[in-house]
Amino acid sequence: MSEAVAQRPESNAPSAVPPSAALRAVPRSGWHVATVASTRRETPNASRLELDVDGWPGNAAGQHLDVRLTAPDGYTATRSYSIASSGTGTRVTLAVDKLPDGEVSPYLVDEVRGGDMLEVHGPLGAFFVWAPDAAAAGDSDGDDTGGPTAGTRPVQLIAGGSGVVPLFAMAAAHGAVADSTPFRLLYSVRSPDDVYFADELQRLAEASAPLRLDLVYTRRAPDGWPSSPARITREVLETAVIPAAERPRVFVCGSTGFVERVADWLVELGHDARSIRTERYGGT
Amino acid sequence: MSFITRGFSGRSRDRDDRLPPGQTLVPDFPVLSAGPTPEVDTAEWEFTIRTESGVHRWNWDEFMALAIEDVDTDIHCVTHWSKLGTNWRGVSLDTLFEHVETEREFVMAHSYGGYTTNVPLDELLGGKAWVAFEFDGEPLEPEHGGPARLLVPHLYFWKSAKWVRGLLMMDEDEPGFWEQNGYHLHGDPWTEERYW
Known part of the structure; x- marks a missing residue:
């Protein structure tokens, strides 16, 4: 897609959209049969699922898919999940948080086992994505004049809880190449036990093109942690986020409340609203 | 190609027939948006309809002086949630188009913040769409599109453009922001026109 459409600076009047030739080159979505290759506990409340998806066209880092479950009487339930992996392969990684009143997530977290088959639809979403080759992702904001080129603008990821999943996909894609x-990833999480992809993040932080990782614990911090558990504040954003002057692209994912607060503060701190992309996870 | 998922029984069988396929009822009002919530002051707010022959304009006071309707409707988001029996107040698109002459059959809705979505004009007229400014008796919250959003409840809810600022008439249908990012050009929830 062309952000020139989405993120055009305010003008006095609507104008025609650019030609649809600007459509971003992401794989077409469709229904596929996924076979569960493995499942394991990710956190006390979440599971990681490795899926082999027949005919999967690959996906960009940050995209999501729909999972549809069908009961014996034909009843179906469908939910969207962010994808923790990216690339051209047919192996897809999900990390699913079990919601207290959920219908699909308890099945995926507690019931699913290797060999099970699931229907998935995707890959979905072409906006909340990052690709190392910025041109391939159509990743220009139309506001790059005078600044660094699109591919070299720093990237700030901000995650609340399980909202880390698509951001981990981006960090992993960055590390892989x-x-x-x-x-830089700012990750707000309840406790050390609740960190998704803890080992992988640690390795990415030590890689040759390192991810800078800042963890904020909201309920319980590790022993000897320099600060008490607390939610992210505007002051935290001032110190643990790439400054607005460096014109980072910012990706924020978490609950609606988290995303709204963080995005508002980022704008207050001088970040260009057009450089902030958000994704939220819903209630069910 | 649907098949039974081993070990899945689902939660409820008394499915409400107001619920389109693939949707789940929610009590709350989830949010779908792609960036920060724009702050729009009603003192500076303006709504325009732009045709081949000119521009029709309303400021907030002029807009609020139009005929206001109560709307009770179900809403359906492409992200699989639905909310039944929601209550809105707004101005019908029939009212806004009353003195608009145009041969053009397609509309691009433009929003503060730069987002766009496309809708055919005949999907907006005939008591099917409003510019809404109240939800459940309260001014529409910014995160839900306030001060005013398009309300086109018979289509998936991304077509109900939040922070709407104008409609541009077009000769041909073109994809807006959401559609360019993978959502369907039309978006009928009853036939699950979710993605292209």
Whole structure:
């Protein structure tokens, strides 16, 4: 897609959209049969699922898919999940948080086992994505004049809880190609036990093109942690987020409340609203 | 190609027939948006309809002086949630188009913040769409599109453009922001026109 459409600076009047030739080159979505290759506990409340998806066209980092479950009487339930992996392969990684009153997530977290088959539809979403080759992702904001080129603008990821999943996909994609774009992840999480992809994040932080990782614990911090557990504040954003002056692209994912607060503060701190992309997870 | 998922029984069988396929009822009002919520002051708010022959304009006071309707409707989001029996107040698109002459059959809705979505004109007229400014008796919250959003409840809810600022008449249908990012050009929830 062309952000020139979405993120055009305010003008006095609507104008025609650019030609649809600007459509972004992401794989077409469709229904596929996924076979569960493995499942394991990710956190006390979440599971990681490795899926082999027949005919999967690959996906960009940050995209999501729909999972449809069908009961013996034909009843179906469908939910969207962010994808924790990216690339051209047919192996897809999900990390699913079990919601207290959920219908699909308890099945995926507690019931699913290797060999099970699931229907999935995707890949979905072409806006909340990052690709090392910025041109391939159509990743220009139309506001790059005078600044660094699109591919070299630093990237700030901000995650609340399980909202880390699509951001982990971006950080992993960045690490996999040793991309030189500065990457930083601010990750708000309840406790050390609740960190998704803890080992992988640690490795990415030590890679040749390192991810800078800032963890904020909201309920319980590790022993000897320098600060008490607390939710992210505007002051935290001032110190643990790439400054607005460096014109980072910012990706924020978490609950609606988290995303609204963080995005509002980022704008107050001088970040260009057009450089902030958000994704939320819903209630069910 | 649907098949039974081993070990899945689902929660409820008394499915409400107001619920389109693939949708789940929610009590709350989830949010779908792609960036920060724009702050729009009604003192500076303006709504325009732009045709081949000119521009029709309303400021907030002029807009609020139009005939206001109560709307009770179900809403359906492409992200699989639905909310039944929601209550809105707004101005019908029939009212806004009353003195608008145009041969053009397609509309691009433009929003503060830069987002766009496309809708055919005949999907907006005939008591099917409003510019809404109240939800459940309260001014529409910014995160839900306030001060005013398009309300086109018979289509998936991304077509109900939040923070709407104008409609541009077009000769041909063109994809807006959401449609360019993978959502369907039309978006009928009853036939699950979710993605292209």
